[in-house]
Amino acid sequence: MDIKFLGGAREVGKSCVLVDHSGGSTLLDCGIKLGAKEDQDRYPHITKEMIKRIDSVVISHTHLDHSGYLPHLYARGWRGKIYATKPTRDLMQLLLSDYLRIAKEERDPEFTQKDINNIMKDIEYIEFREKVKIGKGVHLTLYKAGHILGAALIRLEDRKSSLLYTGDFSYKESNILDKADSDIEPVDALIMESTYGGSGKTIELKTNSKELAEEVRKTIKKGGKVIVPTFGVGRAQELMLILDNYIKSGYIPKVDGFIDGMIKKANAIHRQNVIYAKEEIPKRILMAQENPFDSEYFNSPQTKSRSDVTKNDKATIILTTSGMITGGPVIKYMEELADDPNNKIILVGYQVEGTPGRDLMDGKKKVTLPNEKEVNVKASVKTLHFSAHADEKDLIKFALNIPKPRMVFLVHGDEEGTKNLNKELEKKELETYIPRLDEEFRI
Ligand SMILES: [Zn+2]
Ligand SMILES: [Zn+2]
Known part of the structure; x- marks a missing residue:
């Protein structure tokens, strides 16, 4: 060949x-x-x-x-x-x-x-x-x-x-x-x-999950908003599952969280194709009547402008595409929420050079979004390798x-x-x- x-x-x-x-x-x-x-x-x-x-x-x-x-x-x-x-x-x-x-x-x-x-x-x-x-x-x-x-x-x-x-x-x-x-x-x-x-780098899911929960907990406790830019397919489902567990256990205070930009649709496709997941997942659905790809704590925003998410003082978690901030609703959240020191952006995956996600990861305090808008980053930025x-x-x-x-x-x-x-x-x-x-x- x-x-x-x-x-x-x-x-x-x-x-x-x-x-x-x-x-x-x-x-x-x-x-x-x-x-x-x-x-x-x-x-x-x-x-x-x-x-x-x-x-x-x-x-x-x-x-x-x-x-x-x-x-x-x-x-x-x-x-x-x-x-x-x-x-x-x-x-x-x-x-x-x-x-x-x-x-x-x-x-x-x-x-x-x-x-x-x-x-x-x-x-x-x-x-x-x-x-x-x-x-x-x-x-x-x-x-x-x-x-x-x-x-x-x-x-x-x-x-x-x-x-x-x-x-x-x-x-x-x-x-x-x-x-x-x-x-x-x-x-x-x-x-x-x-x-x-x-x-x-070594990737340890358990330690990362704990660290994620801790970072989210800290920001939620002081009333801030957490933005997690993520791939809509795969990582978003893993993250939602982890966060849902920590909220259920009481470690992360109960909040109305959001999933945005195709994550909900991807969740539904995961549910339909659950036989391709590891054995425990379909079993869980069968035995406990529980759908791991649906969480009562994460819902879609109600407005196109996302004002129900951004224009209030409520602590929240937002899981949104895209993972490297190259497009998708995360742009809107960056525009509205990045300049508030109370908030936090958690990067969870590989960031390709030249993307706004990479700029954030490298500690830049001014980031140019794909729509050419420049935002001041006062929110804290945390990188976790959830790869x-x-x-x-x-x-x-x-x-x-x-x-x-x-x-x-x-x-x-x-x-x-x-x-x-x-x-x-x-x-x-x-x-x-x-x-x-x-x-x-x-x-
Ligand atoms: Zn891939
Ligand atoms: Zn790839």
């Missing part, structure tokens, strides 16, 4: 790998890089010639940095089979429609709702660990990746060689999901995400647990981090590569 990195190389964003195999050509993921301005940086490098020869696309999971380019691809005339899990399909419908709405506000989108509808028609569901023939002598298997509901590791083999592409994965069990499956048939090449590679990604130790452990790849490619991480991770993996005698954008390899 020949692989070519069309995005996600030495960066987090626009994940996309072209695989030429004995049965044709397949794209693994088809993402965009949110926050990037120029097309060259924002979109994967898919040429006209490639569009003609790509037969199929496999989507690892719903996040836009893995699926957001699909409607563009359709607008450019591509049609073909898309393979994904059912939750990925359902969540993608939500995320792509939201992406279209935001794109309409920001720029003239080259695609329409019709393209999204066609994508939905072309998707074929695959269950985890089910081996599917997708071309002459070419087989595809998806394995659980943790990370978010429906997220998959992608194994592809043709007559000569095989690869495992991880998409984004977590190697620890979360409140909702099992960890990534590493009981996988041997592969020649491993293409692994490395978001937290080389960072030295649904594998931390450095887990990345190494996972790479060693996959049966014997000859080559390991590190993608989906910044340059410095990937280089550090590379050193660690070489010590373990793995042959590693840090591909550059548009670089090609034969495996």
Whole structure:
């Protein structure tokens, strides 16, 4: 097989790998890089010639940095089979429609709702660990990746060689999901995400949950408002579950909290696809008649202006998209609430360079929002690493647990981090590569 990195190389964003195999050509993921301005940086490098020869696309999971380019691809005339899990399909419908709405506000989108509808028609569901023939002598298997509901590791083999592409994965069990499956048939090449590679950070859900509860409790007690910008899919559900538990236990005082920007819809899709969550979740629904994706303490705002949330002195918690403050209702909350020292902004995930979220994380006191408005940040800012990604130790452990790849490619991480991770993996005698954008390899 020949692989070519069309995005996600030495960066987090626009994940996309072209695989030429004995049965044709397949794209693994088809993402965009949110926050990037120029097309060259924002979109994967898919040429006209490639569009003609790509037969199929496999989507690892719903996040836009893995699926957001699909409607563009359709607008450019591509049609073909898309393979994904059912939750990925359902969540993608939500995320792509939201992406279209935001794109309409920001720029003239080259695609329409019709393209999204066609994508939905072309998707074929695959269950985890089910081996599917997708071309002459070419087989595809998806394995659980943790990370978010429906997220998959992608194994592809043709007559000569095989690869495992991880998409984004977590190697620890979360409140909702099992960890990534590493009981996988041997592969020649491993293409692994490395978001937290080389960072030295360890991600401990339990300690983070406690810290989150403590931070929220402190601000609520003095009557402030807590803004938690988050991905609407995956992390929002984890956070709501954690906060709901702490409110129920009395540790966090009872407040009327808010969920905003697609979180409610994503919650409903989680409920519908609950069989893809870890075993305990459907059991809980069955035994206790309790829906973990619904909380009496978190409701949607009642007004379009969000004045019922912002224009009063009530302490509250707001879970809202987007996670890096690149769009969504969080912009409104930033405008209204960031300059009050009583309030708190809690960043819970990776912040890509150049995003307002990253500026906040770096301690900037003036932040320019995507609508060009500048806000003074007097609210306190706290960063907690609530990541649904594998931390450095887990990345190494996972790479060693996959049966014997000859080559390991590190993608989906910044340059410095990937280089550090590379050193660690070489010590373990793995042959590693840090591909550059548009670089090609034969495996
Ligand atoms: Zn992701
Ligand atoms: Zn990603």
